[in-house]
Amino acid sequence: MNEQHPQHFLGDTIIECRNVNKWFGEFHVLKDINMKVREREVVVICGPSGSGKSTLIRCINRLEQHQEGQIIVDGIELTNDVSNISAIRREIGMVFQQFNLFPHLTVLENITLAQRYVRQRPRVQAEEIALSLLERVGIPEQARKYPGQLSGGQQQRVAIARALAMNPKIMLFDEPTSALDPEMIKEVLDVMKELARSGMTMLCVTHEMGFAREVADRIIFMDSGRIVEIGTPEHFFVNPRHDRTKLFLSQIL
């Protein structure tokens, strides 16, 4: 439809779920999930509360374990092999609804910590990277503060910078704006849009339909642990096929 959906630039498949099933005890939370995400693609996952969106993206960086099926990220299958898991996690950045910044470290230390201990970068280099990322998310002046001294929107932008500092190939967002006041949502979404335009592979759980419409290449709609419908924004908003999707859209739009 417009140049913000650069379908033709998409690369190879980078995330693939094949028949993924997961249970919490007796509770079947993910049912036969099949999906693919290609490099530089922006995929938005939406669906009603409790439908398993968070669980799905947390399975992708192994914060949760799936019990059946395969998840393949960047050519590596997720198994219990610890070295696989850490290899995968190095390539995937994640941003949480509750920010999860480390409250005992300054903003700068939050961003440099994993660079130094996981990427083994020297401190000076890590700090340079951190400062340029803070510049990119628009809060270079907050580097020496502690997370508790920042607004929610600023904290979430620090969290994004922290994830980006690891040079991930993929970014996962789990409702990054739903803990924020309306005034701050925009500043976070702006950062995410900029990131999408720069060609980052993104998998976002969000209810920001405006964002989805504007930047998503595809939208995945989930309900009760299964994928109900996948489609481009045009398809999804203009012409949804499944009744559950129509019901959901009628409720939130």
Next chain:
Amino acid sequence: MSDILRQDELVYVAPTEAPPPRRPPALMVGPLGWLRANLFSSRTNTLLTIITLLIVGWLLVSTGLWALRDAEWTVITSNLRLLLVGQYEPSQLWRVNLLALALLFLCGISISLWAKVTRAVLLTLIVVVLVMIVIPLGAGQLPPPSIRFIVPPDSEPAPLVFVGNAGEPVSVLVEPISSADATAASPVFVGFIENTAGLSNSRSIWNDVKAKAASGALDLSQYDLAFTIKLVDTAGETIASAEATPENPRVRLDAALPADGWYGVIAEKTDGSAGYAWVRLDGVQTFTTQSGDEAERIERYGLIPDTICPVGVRCRQVAERDLRFEGSRNLATYLSVQLVPFLNAVILPVIVGALIALGGSWLGYEVKRRNSVVKKTVSRWVVLAWVALLPVSWFVLRGIEGAATLPVVPTATWGGLLLTLVLTAVAIVLSFPLGVLLALGRWSNLSVVSGACTLFIEVVRGVPLITILFFAKLVVPFFLSASADVDQVIRMMIGLTLFTAAYIAEIVRGGLQIVPHGQIEAAHALGLNALYTTRLIVLPQALRAVIPAIMSQFVSLFKDTTLVSVVGLFELLGIIDFIVNGQQQYRGLQREAYLFVGVIYFVISFGMSTVSRWIEATGVGAARR
């Protein structure tokens, strides 16, 4: 005022200009306001304030009066060394002093290197450190008290023997006792030699003289006591002598001792009918009457030679055991008799210690002003020194088998504050990491590890400390069978460490529980492995949250060290029993000793909790918001 809109109307619009801020009513601010708000806010509060003040005031006044008027603080001054280091070999006390100085220096340099301290905190710290560390230094430098005995008219006093070293100045003074002395309301303060041999018991003679002079049965104005006073050496040769005659009764001998060995002061009566005289000795070291000292004295100086003390004659010895002090009771004598000797004993070490600590902090300050490379190297060395301090202290205090300069000082002889602090320090340093490991073990997902840690923690916490100490005493040797004679102090250290570790583990577990799971997820999502996540994310937050609880556990540990008396170790509290009941002349002076020791415990505990509050407020524990 007409333009003020009524706010209860349906529509209200505030005026564009906000009203200027006003001062609060006068009665609500300042000290008066504080008094009103906190002490006299209501009728009940006023009543409670007055009652509390009365009770506290009465307690303070009565304790104060007792402490300044009736208490015999000499029990503290003359047993200071016992209280501070127990029966630690006196000739090796330099080791304790050296370590105390090293500790002070490290404290000083560390404070100015790392702490962002306010002046008040600095002062408190200095005081606490001084009290904790410096007082032991006084132990070695106690001045010998003046020793007196009475020469009565009707019998010849027994020779007085003492040991002296070459060059020590000694003076002997003869003073006739006038009726004014004997009947004065506040007689001169005196140190007696009290000997068990009935007749030469100066204390009973003195009491007798006082009583008779007061009732008029004895006339002290007649004085025709005449005797020769002699200072003799080991061979019986006279070093100095003087003739005390009725015309010239007040004589004085001054001598520098020619060699190490035994000396005697002998009063040979030439004639005598009436009057009493004091013989006062200054500069004479008293015999310590602690176990082992006598044997060592004999080894060093030989037996008391019969040239001084002929066979069959019962001699007085300048022994701590036989010293008795008596004096009048008012503030002036309290100061001169009770406080000044104490201060004399501690002043030099306090000054030396303070200088060392200040020197350290000055050095730290200078280093801090230099470039960061210097600061970094120095900081690294200081950290290293802290880490090395405890093991080094252990070897310095205990000595090394077969080393000439550091002969072994058996830990069984350690006592007093030294033992208390060593036990506390070792148990703190060992129990903290052990407790953290136990907590992490219990917290971990590995069920065997977690089960084992839980079992240990629950068992130890379910048992009284004293049981653990008995257990340590009886069972540890089985585990360490290679060295079957593990000494009692080490066993107690193990017991205290295990006990404290279990409590620390529970405290830390509480801290671990309050770290939100999201923190761990975020760390994992960044690729940090379990070890890094624990070390860099979880533990710092968990420990910071529980600093106050951990510190208060350490304060309890400090007080719990008193229980090691169950295996016959005399720590600070246990040594009181040794002092008061083990030495006949201090019988009945428990109150003074317990009060003194109580004050030491309080000061140190209070210091620890102050430090804890300070860490919470400024240091690694500061709230990050």
